Amino acid sequence: MMTSLKMLAAGDSGRIVGFDQAGGAYRKKLLAMGLTPGTEFTITRFAPMGDPVEIKLRGFSLSLRKNEASVLMIEKL
Numbered sequence: 001m002m003t004s005l006k007m008l009a010a011g012d013s014g015r016i017v018g019f020d021q022a023g024g025a026y027r028k029k030l031l032a033m034g035l036t037p038g039t040e041f042t043i044t045r046f047a048p049m050g051d052p053v054e055i056k057l058r059g060f061s062l063s064l065r066k067n068e069a070s071v072l073m074i075e076k077l
Contacts, residue, residue, distance in 0.1 A: 003076055005043070005053055005069040013042045014074040026071045034058055035072065 002017060016039045019027045034057065041057035051066040 001075060002073050005055075005064070005072060005074065006050070006066070008043050008074075008076060010043050010045050013040060013077040015040045015077055016072055017075050018073040020071050020073060022071075026068050030068065030071065033062060035062075040077065 003014075005014075008014060016035055016037050018037055019030070039057055041055045044054045044056050044061060046053050052063040053066070053069055054061055054063045056062075
């Protein structure tokens with residue numbers, strides 16, 4: 001079942017399945033940061049106001065703004 005990062009909680013894991021069509025501007029940026037389809041990640045924490053979110057993937061941590069994270073289509077593992 002596809003969902004978004006904001007629907008997950010800290011400690012949850014997910015897999016990137018694609019990108020939202022409306023997020024064309026961020027798609028290349030996210031791909032360059034290693035957020036390619038099939039990549040698994042774990043949410044490590046949210047900022048107090050929910051923006052940004054920190055995820056751990058491929059052995060490093062990455063912070064994403066809410067508008068960047070909303071482009072990702074993910075499935076919860």
